[in-house]
Amino acid sequence: MDTWKVLCEMSAMIVQCRIDDLSLLIGKALTLKEIEETLFLLKAEIESVQGNRIEIEVNPDRQDMLSSEGIARAIRAFLGIELGLKSYHVKKSPCEVIVRPGLERIRPFISCGIAKGVETSDELIKDYMHLQELLTTTHGRNRKKASIGLYVFDDIEFPITYQVEKPDSIKFAPLGHDSPMDGWTIVRTHEKGVVYGPIISGFKKWPLLIDAVGKVLSLPPVINSNDLGRLTTSTRNIFVEVTGTQRSCVDQALNIMIASLADRGGKIESVRVLYPDGTEVNTPDLFPGKMPVTTEGVVKLTGLTLSDQQVVDCLRRMGYGARIVSSGRVTAEIPAYRIDILHTVDLIEDVAIGYGFDRIEPTMPVTTTVGRLLPTTRLKNKVRDLMVGAGYQEIMSYVMSSPDIMSTKMMRDLPLVTTGNPKSLDFSILRNSLLPALMDFISRNQHADYPQRVFEVGDIVIPDGDAETRTLQRASVCGLIADARVNLTEIMTQLGFILRNMGFENRFRFALLMNPTYVEGRSATILIDDKPVGTLGELSPEVITRFGMAVPVVAFEFFLVT
Structure with missing residues (x-):
């Protein structure tokens, strides 16, 4: 079993540490209970204890605590052992990395650092590898935004060149193999190549890191070479490189990695990165x-x-x-x-x-409130009960829809709220009516027995230039009956029943409506206190045909008003 492992969970990170190693890094012998209490106050907690090993749950935002070094660093400050900003001295080195043209669209950024005199052992090397892997998986978005490579510094001849090569021209022994492979063989057969190869395999040329004598460091973000990228217990000086598509992401990953190596005794030295456009950057930049x-x-x-x-x-x-x-x-x-x-x-x-948090005394809020339903929600629930009582079955449709359903098939051209850069035309607008959604539902359920009586209570969105959001959201109800023979009088009677039970007795009436969605002479505007709030009628044969249906339909829709 690995001495240090990290498991990515849905809402947290589980870091496994050794208790004796953690105490050594903290600089003070703490009991397990003291460690547990301190971690809890730092929004972390011990998940399990197995002998000398503990599993610590760390919040995913604290990526600096994804290692024993980072956890110990936080505890030292919190307990007052090392208060304030931890200073890391960065010495300038003559080492350079030259970035060649051609990487702009592939993986343009690189940041590097050197840690000399780092403690190493079999367990610590596994620790460094796990931190490297976790950072590239989380912060680096599974190596798509950033990937990290660790190398034996003493075996590298500087300057290093970061360039592009055709896959067939790339030949080196990847980590874990003694025989050289070309680029395509690596991405098709190597374990890491199969997983991460698709990140670069779509390009004609791939990124490659080579030193001054032509030795390959790595094929980022896929795999290191077995020659320069294999750390051993005799390795004391480590070269760290991070390549990626976003400069800030690359720099941040390097800072976390190099700080952990420094906490293991490493003396940090910078590397000068020379870009094709003449830009020169010294990394790492640990200035606060x-x-x-x-x-x-x-x-x-x-x-x-x-x-x-x-x-x-x-x-x-x-x-x-x-x-x-x-x-x-x-x-x-x-x-x-x-x-x-x-x-x-x-x-x-x-x-x-x-x-x-343990020093904060709980207090009662100055004002005491009791949760309750909004008046609009209570009205919606009441209307639902009335519709069910009238023999209708409720459906729930998406708020987003398509112009074809909302406008074209309904034979109307009412203003729509559209979305920017939609992934699909089927969900490119916000619905401005419930009736088209019910028609679409009925058209997809023609195999069911008739009559079909369905309704929906929900919100519609209408453009409104005077509103702060440029839109107006209105609660509405729509009822629909589809049958071989439909009766407009029946649906008007049911609508009257609903309106009277909503408290609009003697306050509503119907006025003749001319609308291409409905059959001429068989539609009306619904008025409450002489204000139009909706429509009802028998849908025109053209609308019914456009939805692929063959039975008549009557429907009503109106805004929910108080």
Whole structure:
């Protein structure tokens, strides 16, 4: 069994660590109970204990804690063993990586770093491999956005060249194999090639990393070479490269990986990356980012009454650098490996964690409210009961539909709310009526016995230039009867029953309507307090034919009003 493994779960990450190793990294002997209590306050918890091994559940946003080194780093700051921003010195090295043209559309970005004097053992090498794999699976989106390679630095001749080659021209022994293979053989037969080869196999040329004497480092993002990419217990100096499609993603993955190696004794050195357009970048860049936070904002979101200095103390307990810049204003220095800090609210959350959830005293809300249904929801439920009582069966259709169903087949041209860049024309608009959806439903169920009586209560969306969202959402009800012989008088009687039970006795009436959707002379506008709220009538033969039906249909639809 591996000494360190990571299991990706739906809502969390499970990290397996060794207790003695974790205590050594923390720098203080802690009991299992103390570790458990500290982790719980850091939004992590122990899932299981098996001898010297513990499984720790970590929130997926804290990708810096996906290793024993990252977990220990967080605990050290939280317990005050190493408060504030952890400093990583990066020494400039003469090593260079030259990026050749042709990678722009394939995998254009690369970031590199060197860690010298890293502790290694069979168990630690497996640890590094697992962190590498997990970061590329999660942060790197299964290697599509970023992939990481670790190499024996002492065996590499610099400068390294990052270039493209035709698959047939690529030849090297992939990790785990002694015999050379060409590019196509690797992606078709190698275990990793089968899984990750499709990321690059659609291109005419593939990315390749080679050193100054022509030795292949890797075929990113597929596999390292067995020559330079195999770490052993005698390896002390490690070269790290991250390639990908997004520069920020590549840089962030490198920062997390290199920080973990530094926590294992590695001395970090930078690598200069030279791009075809003349851009030069020194990586890794572990300089902390800065973000302001106000004490007022902390108090407002957390409910804690804190001073400026207390905010600073809480941030330092979470591994930030922090200082008061003026009354009520604090500047936080964010570690380069904390890639989850995107907004001030993220800082405020860490202030609350640094303060200690166990110190927050529960209080009753100032106002006490009781949940209840909205008036519109109660009205919808009442109408549903009335429709069921009148002998109709309820259906539920999608809010999104197609112009063909909403307009073309209904022989009308009412304004529609359309979606941008739809994946399918079948779901490219928001419905502006329930009747077309019911017609579509009936047309797909002609095998069922007649008469068919169906209804739907739901919302429709109508364009409205005066509204803030440029749309108006209205609750509506639609009822429909399909049969060999339909009776308009019957549906008008049922509609009157529903309206009277909704409280509109003597307040509604019908007015003759001319509408191509309905048969001329057999349709009407529904008015409540002399305001039009809907329509009813017998659908025209042309509409029925367009839906592929052969039986008459009568229907009504109106807005739900109070």
